[in-house]
Amino acid sequence: MAPRLKLFLPLILFVVLALFLFRGLSLDPRAMPSALIDKPFPSFTLPALQREQTLDRSLLLGKVSLVNIWATWCISCRVEHPYLNQLTEAGVHIVGVNYKDDSDAAKRWLADLGDPYSINVVDAEGSLGIDLGVYGAPETYFVDAEGVIRYRHVGVIDERVWNSKLAAIYREIGGELPQQLAEASP
Amino acid sequence: MRTLLGLVLLCYALAAAAVIETYEFSDPALEERYHALSQELRCPKCQNQNIADSNAPIAQDLRKQLYQQLEAGASDEEILEYMVARYGEFVRYRPEMGGATLILWLAPLLLLVLAAGVAVAVVRSRRNAAEALSDEEQRKLQEMLEREQDA
Numbered sequence: 001m002a003p004r005l006k007l008f009l010p011l012i013l014f015v016v017l018a019l020f021l022f023r024g025l026s027l028d029p030r031a032m033p034s035a036l037i038d039k040p041f042p043s044f045t046l047p048a049l050q051r052e053q054t055l056d057r058s059l060l061l062g063k064v065s066l067v068n069i070w071a072t073w074c075i076s077c078r079v080e081h082p083y084l085n086q087l088t089e090a091g092v093h094i095v096g097v098n099y100k101d102d103s104d105a106a107k108r109w110l111a112d113l114g115d116p117y118s119i120n121v122v123d124a125e126g127s128l129g130i131d132l133g134v135y136g137a138p139e140t141y142f143v144d145a146e147g148v149i150r151y152r153h154v155g156v157i158d159e160r161v162w163n164s165k166l167a168a169i170y171r172e173i174g175g176e177l178p179q180q181l182a183e184a185s186p
Numbered sequence: 187m188r189t190l191l192g193l194v195l196l197c198y199a200l201a202a203a204a205v206i207e208t209y210e211f212s213d214p215a216l217e218e219r220y221h222a223l224s225q226e227l228r229c230p231k232c233q234n235q236n237i238a239d240s241n242a243p244i245a246q247d248l249r250k251q252l253y254q255q256l257e258a259g260a261s262d263e264e265i266l267e268y269m270v271a272r273y274g275e276f277v278r279y280r281p282e283m284g285g286a287t288l289i290l291w292l293a294p295l296l297l298l299v300l301a302a303g304v305a306v307a308v309v310r311s312r313r314n315a316a317e318a319l320s321d322e323e324q325r326k327l328q329e330m331l332e333r334e335q336d337a
Contacts, residue, residue, distance in 0.1 A: 032230065032233075032273075033274065034274070035270065035272055035273055035274035036272070126243075126247050129247075130247060130248070130251060130272060133230070133272040133273045133274070134244075135230035135231045135244045135273070136244065
């Protein structure tokens with residue numbers, strides 16, 4: 001190596017390091033891709049929350065669905081609840097999975113805050129949660145009409161994240177919004 | 187001395203109490219594998235703890251799964267496969283070699299080779315610098331020596 005070039009070695013090393021660190025600023029160390037992307041939604045046989053009925057994965061076939069993992073002990077779920085109501089009003093098909101929760105408390109919650117779910121699966125033991133790779137609520141799985149998981153969102157769904165990211169994914173997997181989404185009140 | 191011993195034993199007691207629930211195993215060998223596997227599996231929620239150390243609800247659930255599967259006679263490979271199928275390679279502290287994890291396994295080796303290469307290059311260039319004088323330097327040296335002799 002030419003001696004002149006050697007002098008620049010520390011600078012080059014610094015620039016490379018700085019680039020990596022700069023990239024690191026915008027990375028989320030907690031982001032964990034789901035192992036179930038492009039895999040069929042796991043099969044399950046679990047009771048429904050609000051009626052006497054046994055549900056299985058066939059309820060996800062035929063149309064694009066959002067499967068929302070929620071519980072009354074989950075504070076972030078309360079935060080996203082109003083926006084889920086809005087999505088349902090706009091025609092999004094949302095299936096709830098009431099995860100490791102008390103069913104009576106869950107029913108009260110839906111009576112008080114509105115019910116955005118077309119139907120709710122009771123996963124009292126968290127067995128469906130484990131099959132899905134759920135590690136905390138809220139999580140939302142985007143399932144296409146064939147019952148295949150196409151995307152997982154961890155955390156709250158609000159207007160910002162829906163408009164910036166999730167709406168495009170929803171449309172890409174064939175989801176439709178029959179009604180215009182209501183503008184959030186300022 | 188006795189107090190010290192007591193303190194040391196107490197530390198062990200605290201470590202043992204860190205995991206809340208206890209499982210009764212039908213075979214001590216299963217219990218050993220339970221401990222080994224729960225150290226090996228990473229908690230998906232609290233990402234820098236294994237499921238043995240974590241109190242997160244998901245870690246409790248995974249410990250329960252682990253216990254049930256061990257008692258049901260699953261092999262270590264089957265259990266790890268089960269976990270990886272749901273939570274990805276992420277849940278293993280020693281992920282399978284290949285694909286995205288290849289760089290994890292190879293990077294230390296590459297760095298070692300690189301460092302050895304740099305070390306060899308540095309040592310060699312030093313030795314060369316010490317041995318070889320340029321023609322100009324050789325001539326000057328000769329002059330000095332001659333002057334010395336004349337004087």
